[in-house]
Amino acid sequence: MRHHLVLRVVAKLLIPFIILYGLYVQFHGDYGPGGGFQAGVIVASAIILYALIFGIERTRQIFRPEVLLVLAPLGVMLYALVGFWAMAMGGAYLDYDFLAANDTAGQHIGVITVEFGVGLTVTAVMTLIFLAYAGRTHEIDDEDW
Amino acid sequence: MELLIDIVLLGLLAITAVAIVATRHLFVATMLAGAYSLTSAALLVNLDAVDVAFTEAAVGAGVSTVLMLGTLTLTRRREKAHRKLSFGPLLLVLATGALLIYGTVDMPAFGDPNAPAMLHIAPDYIAGTRDDIRMPNIVTAILASYRGYDTLGETAVVFTACVGVLLMLGRRRDEDEEAGSRRPERGA
Numbered sequence: 001m002r003h004h005l006v007l008r009v010v011a012k013l014l015i016p017f018i019i020l021y022g023l024y025v026q027f028h029g030d031y032g033p034g035g036g037f038q039a040g041v042i043v044a045s046a047i048i049l050y051a052l053i054f055g056i057e058r059t060r061q062i063f064r065p066e067v068l069l070v071l072a073p074l075g076v077m078l079y080a081l082v083g084f085w086a087m088a089m090g091g092a093y094l095d096y097d098f099l100a101a102n103d104t105a106g107q108h109i110g111v112i113t114v115e116f117g118v119g120l121t122v123t124a125v126m127t128l129i130f131l132a133y134a135g136r137t138h139e140i141d142d143e144d145w
Numbered sequence: 146m147e148l149l150i151d152i153v154l155l156g157l158l159a160i161t162a163v164a165i166v167a168t169r170h171l172f173v174a175t176m177l178a179g180a181y182s183l184t185s186a187a188l189l190v191n192l193d194a195v196d197v198a199f200t201e202a203a204v205g206a207g208v209s210t211v212l213m214l215g216t217l218t219l220t221r222r223r224e225k226a227h228r229k230l231s232f233g234p235l236l237l238v239l240a241t242g243a244l245l246i247y248g249t250v251d252m253p254a255f256g257d258p259n260a261p262a263m264l265h266i267a268p269d270y271i272a273g274t275r276d277d278i279r280m281p282n283i284v285t286a287i288l289a290s291y292r293g294y295d296t297l298g299e300t301a302v303v304f305t306a307c308v309g310v311l312l313m314l315g316r317r318r319d320e321d322e323e324a325g326s327r328r329p330e331r332g333a
Contacts, residue, residue: 025199029282029285030280030281030282030285030286031280031281031282032281032282033195033196033198033199033282033284034196034199035196035284035285035288035289037200037299038196038199038200038203041200041203041204041207041208042203044208045203045207045208045211048208048211052211069311072304072307073304075300075304076297076300076301076304079296079297079300080297083293083297093294094293094294094297096290096293103277103278104277104278104279107277107278107279107280107286107290108278108279108280110289110290110293111278111280111285111286111289111290114289114293114296114297115285115289117300118296118300121300121303121304122300122303124307125303125304125306125307126208128307128310128311129212129306129307129310129311130208130211130212130215132310132311132314132315133212133215133216133219133314134215135314135315135316135317136219136314136317137215137218137219
């Protein structure tokens with residue numbers, strides 16, 4: 001891991017910006033292209049880039065699989081709970097109109113929350129699948145590059 | 146101009162597809178498949194489907210290429226050679242392709258506002274997004290609000306895929322080797 005100086009420096013520079021862009025795509029989904037799914041994949045690709053450059057073991061210590069295993073169903077649950085929240089406020093399932101005083105505000109709250117749930121699930125799932133694949137291989141030695 | 150870009154991109158797609166079929170080197174095929182996805186993303190941008198293009202670039206060219214490379218580290222790098230041309234499948238593929246092209250003859254023109262798909266419920270979505278939801282990105286409004294059930298289902302599908310992969314591959318190789326349930330295949 002002492003080699004690849006250029007790769008490590010470039011990755012360290014890029015990863016924060018990739019995650020920032022992911023957050024932009026996540027929370028700007030109502031205004032521009034994108035949404036939870038794309039944002040989740042972008043954040044996951046930042047984590048995968050980290051894993052490719054700095055090794056699987058370090059990645060597992062930072063993005064712990066146990067935590068990701070909680071985040072993946074949490075996103076789906078958040079989405080499903082928004083539906084029940086709308087029912088509790090007197091609407092139909094996933095009818096965001098009832099989430100706030102007026103319809104437009106309710107729709108915005110609903111869409112942002114739901115997209116956040118999607119983003120959470122997709123980030124966790126993509127990272128977990130990558131870690132599952134990568135965990136099956138032996139560590140690649142520097143000479144094998 | 147748009148037509149010219151379309152022709153160039155479609156030509157690139159065809160060349161990439163032929164190259165993927167022709168190569169026996171799986172690493173090359175994987176990278177070409179990534180390039181194919183990126184070219185399709187460019188094509189989708191040209192069709193003004195930016196949200197789809199975004200997904201295609203992120204998932205098709207990005208994550209799935211990485212996952213295919215991860216798979217390649219577990220398998221051989223070369224496809225088994227079988228050069229024999231089999232005529233049955235070739236005929237089937239040609240017939241299916243001809244049928245699909247024949248099917249496009251009846252399709253409405255690209256972007257036709259009077260296409261059947263545009264007359265049923267799309268006007269309601271467009272008017273509702275403009276007047277009630279008030280979101281500039283109509284795709285997000287449809288996916289997250291009007292089709293909220295579908296998106297909930299899709300998120301559940303993504304989660305289910307994760308559960309499936311983890312059940313099959315979730316145990317790491319060193320854990321397996323410690324448990325002695327499988328012998329190390331390479332002398333590492």
